[in-house]
Amino acid sequence: MPPRPPEGAGQAPDRWRGAAVPGPVSAAGGTVLTPLLRGVQSSMSTPLFTASRRLLRPPFRELLRQIFRRFPPSAGYVLVCLGTGLAGLLALYALAIVFALCLVGTGFLLLPTALRALRRFAEFHRRQVSRQLRVGVATHYRLPEDGAPPGAPPSLRDPAVRKDLVWLLAHSVPGTLTCVAALIACGRAVNWLSAPVWWRLAPRERGSIIMITVDSWPKAIGAMAVGVGYAVAAAAVLSLLARLHALGSRRLLTARARVPLAQRVKHLSVTRAEALDAHDAELRRIERDLHDGAQAGIVAVSLRLGLIRRALKNRPEQVPEMVEATQQLTQQALDSLRQLVRGIYPPVLIDRGLVDAVRALAALSAVPTRIDIDERAAPLRAPAAVEAAAYFVISETMTNIAKHSGADSALVWLRITERGISLRVEDNGRGGASEHAGSGIMGVRRRVAAFDGSTELTSPPGGPTVLRVEIPCGS
């Protein structure tokens, strides 16, 4: 850790805090700046100064920072949505024509194409929402039925497709209006801010754009000051509307899996078989590791001891060296045994539970990792197998992040409830992770599927990569 700079010579936030809340920090500060500030403070306690000082207090500064940080992505989202919303109006029109044509029969030829286009459109917007909310957004389209060719067109019988239609309507009409409202607010702010410009350039137009008539410099500057406040408010409103828009879209774009019972049973038997396979493979791995690792190690030690016994008779001078080598072999055998046991069931899970085990994982990760765990959930213990699966998922994902993502920060979000475990692992790496690139995600999906859980991976090229996993506790 680098040495801390002396008190008072710190960065601006420290000084501000010292000035606004005179306390031990400024009192003990032996530098020139702090007393100076205090002097300014006492001589200029005008209402205006107090107000601005209050405005720039840390909580408010943090709020401002948040608003400005959120503004660019939110503005981008709103602009894209405006575009897709207008396109959606055209799409609605086109769909209406297709449906109308269905009444005379010819529409049925166009329907598959139209529904495919709708799905692509919805998928595009899912990616936008996913980026805006930084969570995975996925829906459960009905799986193709038996005998249907892969890539069969979406069907209107699929509730998820019908939900997409509702989304299209909502996105095109109220969605577009929301975007327009957000952009109008920003436009107003620009109008106020640019008062001096158009007052100078087009004096005849004065007063027609904002509520006051700008005809002098003080008025123009006053208008700009109002503009600043307006801009902050507009940025906040825009971010808020973008978020509401995205949340609404997510709700409409996410359909629950409602599959027929027969299909559900089939799915369960497949995942169960996969789980048994995985279990089998795991047992084979453990057996092999035990026999070829730990046992062979012990046999090697035993063999060395035999050699030592013979050396005691013939070459006693070599014995100390041989004992040394044998001890090293013992250590190796122990190490391989320890590793093996960890792989079967991490001991930390038994001792501390999932929460602390995940904390330990994050602390040991090569990529700096933040954790977001609901502390109140810590005493809750899920069934051991579920905890082990969650631990496996997180540990596997963190390994993947360290190996492939190129990320420099990651986040593990974990919630344990009586109904199950929800977790999310994000990184800011290069994205583009797919199930086919490595078996890591595949293994995660299998392990989760064994508990009838769900795995969602979103990883657009350029990142961020987000893995969401839900594992229900079977109770």
Add this chain to the structure above:
Amino acid sequence: MRILIAEDNALLREGLVLLLAGEGHEICATVDNGDDLLPALLEHRPDAAVVDVRLPPTFRDEGLRAVVAARREIPDLPVLVLSQYVERAYAAELLAQSASGVGYLLKDRVGRTEEFLEALERVAAGGTAMDPEVISQLMIRKAGDDPLGSLTQREREVLALMAEGQSNSVIAESLFIVESSVNKHIGNIFTKLELPAPANGHRRVLAVLAYLRA
């Protein structure tokens, strides 16, 4: 003696080399996977081979399969097979061809260096060396079976030691009886197992085979 070693665990392989070279044997080759084993056995034709049952790439029984194939080419090629655990099927497969020059030991036995070396010598000389563990497992299974069921407790003990490949004097020593009693027991065993009379060493092997295959 020229010895070939097939073992994938490097530590164990080194240990075996150390032990056998220290005894003045020549290690003509070491192999660490199943694919190279058969060509190496055929090329070097060692006086004895020490082979791990389970070798890469599949870690199943490629060591054993290579040995069986090699012994088809070179009958009675002396082979001492090491296994992590007792598997009756392995022993049976080995003995299916011929019981001479065959050994089947648990890996653990290599730590008892004297016994291990002795077993190796015995196999190289055309004898057998069966792990006591193999024998005792078979014994439990055989307890009620005919014709072995007709053997007395003592005769079964003698047969078990014979199956391990021990000589009469060693058998007498381990059972704390005189060698003439051992001879008498062996005679009884031959009679009860209905083995033909010709007095050659093969009858001994046949008895063991009858015992192991029954």
